[in-house]
Amino acid sequence: MAQRRPHIVIAVVNLPAERDRRVIRECQALESAGYRVSVICPRGPQRPATLPGTVATRIHSFPQPLAGSGVLSFAAEFAWALIAVTVRLLALLLRDRVDAVQVCNPPDVFWPLALLLRAAGRPFVFDHHDLSPELYECKTDRPRRTVLWILRLFEKLSWRCASAVISTNESYRELAVDRGGCAPERVVVVRNGPTLAEVRHDGIPAPRAAGEKERFTVVYLGVINPQDHVEAVVLTAERLVHLRGRDDWRVVVAGDGDSLPRLRELADEHDLTDLVTFTGWLEADEVGALLRTATIAVQPDPPTRMAQLSTMAKTVEYVARGLPVVAVDMLETRRTAGGAAHYVPTGDPDELAKAIDQLLADSETRTDMQRVARARFETELAWDHQVKAYLALWRRLLPDAPSATTAESPAEEPVATDRLTTT
Known part of the structure; x- marks a missing residue:
């Protein structure tokens, strides 16, 4: 008689699972290791029944009629x-045995489920994606003490009530231990990042139009909200005009968010529409094709506490493609990019423009940074390395899973997703 495969349910609520590349990779890894997986998530426009990129991970979606823009609406x-x-x-517990649950934040409101699951003898894993208190402080000019206290309480309960915690970097792990009081052995680091196969499957860049001159390409890829400081990239283009003229470079801003309309206006106001291109959100293959054409990438996030402690997904994407990065000097950015980045103190446009101009003029330094970036990705940052810690955690929590010969290897096909999310 065939051994029953343990059933793990993953819940993610900040976006549809088919657009969450981390969740897709986790499901691929669990399937390859012999587990059965279901996902609970908000309903996307295409409403797939099976998670793209997986063999049989079922999606159980729900409508998302509410969109927060203030404290009460967020609540x-x-x-x-x-x-x-x-x-x-x-519903899944009643009709289809569930052996364990993994919940991804934000928000940090699922600790009551952790208590119920653990009382029933079933593991509950908290996959810690964002620092909710620090994120609230970044998005609010005047944070309310009561709201911060509640967010910190819920964050601590999420850490403490879980059977195990997955942190996306060392800073988050340290917070879970120090601020959350978690035992160190209960917290494992599993970073974000594409697989080696995904990078190998990057799309082919679009050919230049007849007569179009080849130019250096400076890229920003990611979310475009006020806290992301992307207006500095547009103003950096204005400074670059004064440093090196207009002939041999361009800036591409790829992504979407609340600040995008204002950035388009800013480019027009500063006579930069011929130099700064806004692509909107890109499909995954389009992201690969864009980064293959890029010369330098930019991470302009200001040095807030949230940014200091967080690993920006865009930075991992840059490093994965061997791109030299100009970035604000922050703890987790250094831990990610290392010598593949040139660091500036604050992200001021003058700082960014000077650093970019220097790198564009120094092909030897760019080549060295490219070499460092590829080595860091291939030996440490790729999901192929991160997945080992992820599966080791689940083997400890659910030791009765049937063995699978592919348990250590993620799927070789590139992740299928509508859009790349980078924060």
Whole structure:
């Protein structure tokens, strides 16, 4: 008689699972290791029944009628997320045995489910994606003490109530131990990043139009919200005009967000529309094709506490393609990019423009940085390395899973997803 495969349910509520590359990779890894997987998530426009890139991971989606823009609306959104996930999880528990649950934040409201699952003898894993208190401080001019206290309490409960915690970098792990009081052995680091196969499958760059001159390409890839400081990239282009003229370079801003309309206006106001291109969100293959044409990438995030402690997904994407990076000097950025980046103190446009101009003029330094970037990705940052810690955690929590010959290797096909999310 065939051995029953343990069933793991993953819940993610900040975006549809088919757009979350980390969740897709986790599901691929669990399937390859012999587990059965279901995902609970908000309903996307295409409403797939099976998670793209996986063999048989089923999606159990829910509508997301609420969109937060203030404290009360965010509270309503988080309450709805808890209710929607709980209802779908209970339905799965009643009709299809669930052996363990993994929940990805934000928000940090699922600790009551952790208590219920653990009381029933089933593991509950907290996959810690964002620092909710620090994120609130970044997005709010005047943070309310009461809101911060609640966010910190819920964060601590999320850490403490879980059977195990997955942190996306060492800083998050240190916070789980120091601020959350978690035993160090309960917290494992699993970084974000593409697989080696995904990078090998990058799309082919579009050919230049007839007569179009080849130019250096400076790229920003990611979310474009106020806290991301992307206006500095546009103003950097203005400074570059004064440093090196307009003939041999261009800036591409790839992504979307609340600040994008204002950035388009800013480029027009400073007479930069011929030098700064806005692509909007790109499909995964388009991201690969763009980064293959790039000369330098930019990470302009200001040195807030949130940014100091967080690993920016865009930085890993840059390093994976061997791109030299100009970045604000922050702890986790250095831990990610190392010698593949040139660091500036604050992200001021004058600092960024000077650093970019120097790198564009120094092909030997760029080549050395490219070599460092590729080596860091291939030997440390690629998901192929991170997945080992992820699967080791699940083997400890659910030791009865049937063995699989592909357990150590993620899927060789590139991740299928509608859009690249980078924060």
